Amino acid sequence: ETGVTQSPTxxxxxxGQQVTLRCSSQSGHNTVSWYxxxxxxxxxxxxxxxxxxxxxxxxxxxxxxxxxFPNYSSELNVNALxxxxxxxxLCATELAGEETQYFGPGTRLLVx
Amino acid sequence: xxxxxxxxxxxxxxxxxSLELGCNYSYGGTVNLFWYVQYPGQHLQLLLxxxxxxxxVKGIKGFEAEFIKSKFSFNLRKPSVQWSDTAEYxxxxxATGGFKTIFGAGTRLFVKA
Numbered sequence: 344e345t346g347v348t349q350s351p352t353x354x355x356x357x358x359g360q361q362v363t364l365r366c367s368s369q370s371g372h373n374t375v376s377w378y379x380x381x382x383x384x385x386x387x388x389x390x391x392x393x394x395x396x397x398x399x400x401x402x403x404x405x406x407x408x409x410x411x412f413p414n415y416s417s418e419l420n421v422n423a424l425x426x427x428x429x430x431x432x433l434c435a436t437e438l439a440g441e442e443t444q445y446f447g448p449g450t451r452l453l454v455x
Numbered sequence: 456x457x458x459x460x461x462x463x464x465x466x467x468x469x470x471x472x473s474l475e476l477g478c479n480y481s482y483g484g485t486v487n488l489f490w491y492v493q494y495p496g497q498h499l500q501l502l503l504x505x506x507x508x509x510x511x512v513k514g515i516k517g518f519e520a521e522f523i524k525s526k527f528s529f530n531l532r533k534p535s536v537q538w539s540d541t542a543e544y545x546x547x548x549x550a551t552g553g554f555k556t557i558f559g560a561g562t563r564l565f566v567k568a
C-alpha cells in the first residue's frame with residue numbers, strides 16, 4: 344500500500360460531459376503528478392503540481408486542468424470529454440526531497 | 456524530446472529461467488532512471504531506481520538493473536524468476552531536476568509454474 348487513494352475507482356461518462364477525479368495522499372507529499380494510461384500503453388504525463396501551483400505540463404490540451412489543496416489532496420478535471428479520453432488515470436505523489444513517486448490505484452474512465 | 460523504448464511487449468518464461476528486459480532512452484542530459492512493476496490488480500510500485508553512483512542498482516525481490524550511459528540503456532535483470540513475478544514492468548526516465556517522468560510502453564511478463 345502506498346497511502347495514495349483515488350476516487351472514484353471507475354466511472355462512465357458521455358462525450359461532451361465534464362469529469363472530476365480525486366487523489367489523496369499522506370502528509371508531506373507536496374508534489375502530485377497526474378498520468379493517463381491508455382490500454383496497452385505506459386502512463387503519459389499530464390501535469391504536475393507542487394505546493395498548489397502547476398509545476399509543469401505534458402502534451403495535453405487545456406481542457407485537462409488540475410488543482411492541489413493544502414491537505415495534500417488534488418483533482419484532475421477534464422472538460423468536453425472525448426472518446427479518446429477513455430483510460431486509466433493515475434496520480435502519483437512525492438515526499439518532499441525524495442524524488443520517488445507513489446502511485447494510487449487509478450480511476451478507470453470510460454467515455455461513450 | 457525524451458523517449459523510452461522497451462524492447463519486448465510480452466515475455467513468457469518458465470520458473471527459474473533468467474530474465475532480462477531491455478530499456479533504452481533518448482535524452483542528452485543527466486537522467487534519473489526507474490523500473491516500476493504492476494502486479495495484477497495492484498498499484499504501480501517502484502522496483503528500483505538509479506540517480507547517480509554505482510551503475511548497478513539492486514531493487515526489491517532480487518531484481519537489479521545496470522545503467523550503461525554510452526548505450527543509453529537501463530536493462531532489468533533477475534537470475535531466476537518465480538511464478539509470482541508475473542506482472543507488467545515499466546521503465547521510466549526523468550531529467551535530473553526535471554518534473555516530467557516518461558514511461559515506456561511496458562513489458563508484460565508471464566512466468567509459467
